[in-house]
Amino acid sequence: MKSRESGMEKFCKTWEVMLPLEDEESEDRFLNEWQVNYFFQPLIKKAKVIMRIKESVHEKDSYYVIVRSARSGISLLRYVWGPFKIGERSTDFLVRPDGKRFLSTFELLDRGSTLKQTLTHEHETVPSALLLRKIDPQGNMVLTEQCNGVQTKRTFKKVSDVVSIEDEEL
Secondary structure, eight states: OTHHHHTOTTTSSEEEEOSSOSOHHHHHHHHHHTTOOTTTHHHHHHOOOEEEEEEOSSSTTEEEEEEESSSSOTTOOEEEEEEEETTSBOSSOEEOTTSOEEEEEEEEEGGGTEEEEEEEETTSOSOOEEEEEEEOTTSOEEEEEEETTEEEEEEEEEEOOOOOHHHHTO
């Protein structure tokens, strides 16, 4: 597959957030700065987020980020970003749980060691956010989220894929 040649292979896996968060105060500041609705903030901080990054089975050099609020359960939320191509701005909106809509651009930096995602609000009334994903020496993915100088980090460990026909068809 093309992901082996593009530098995306280290990111094209399924990842689960490691709780508790390292710094809940910085997470609060980031969520406030990015104007995330107060109702959703506790849910975001406590969710056992599963993130899968995968290459499209239909379109070469296109990728998806699939985010779940948990591995399973009745109140499970699932969001799909993509398809997207590295270096191109998305044409589909990412819709946050609070209904705010963002366009994304993904880029590989530092010779493929960093996956950068820039989120820009559709009306530019919400500040842009920058998400940087890197693989640490232990093989975990460290997600650094930034907005207006406020920064927080989340660490994700590699886990088995969630069995999902919908995901496999992307």
